Amino acid sequence: MSFVNKFMQFIGLAEEEEKIPASQMVKEAEEPQNDVMSVQRKGTVVNLHTNKQVKVILSEPECYSDAQMIADYLRARRPVVINLHKAPFDQAIRVIDFISGTIYALGGRMDKIGHQIFLCAPENVDVQGSISEFLNTKEEQHRVSQTQLR
Known part of the structure; x- marks a missing residue:
């Protein structure tokens, strides 16, 4: 019996269910069903x-x-x-602001995966790893190699 049914019975809006003693329930369960077609089950098949x-x-x-x-x-x-x-800088900032608000409201996440490239994933998508660390190390390696050349 669900909580709602119990509450409705408590305030008097629903009829009380007839209580069957446990001994009668066992007897009913032991009786075989002769007519196979009389048994109907309601259910959902899930793949x-x-x-x-x-x-x-x-x-x-x-x-x-x-x-x-x-x-x-x-x-x-x-x-x-x-x-x-392709977007002008001021428009790009507005787009990111709007999308970041949407992502926040949906419980998702936004990751920067490149220069002006973002991955926006809703809550049902699991994103693993981080590309920004790779980008930062590549930039640092480039800077170090440029300073060594001087």
Whole structure:
């Protein structure tokens, strides 16, 4: 019996269920069902081996109005890679602000994977690793090699 049913009975809005002694319940369970067709079960069949393919959306917004389309993809629980190379700097900042708010509201995450390239993943997508560490080490190696050449 669910909590709601118990509460409804308590306040008098639902009829109390008839209590059956345990001895009668055992007798009823022991009686065989002669008619196989009379037994009807309601249930849901769930396939445990589904291979649902997750599609990653690639987006190159050119202005702020393209941000809503990206947010709609995120709301549909699809990961989006955003490349901001085509957007002017002020528009790119506005797009990132809008998308970061969407990501926060959905409980997802946003990772920078390159210069002006971001991976936006909703909560159902698990992102492992970090590319920014690799980028930082490459930049440091480049700087060190440039100073050694001088």
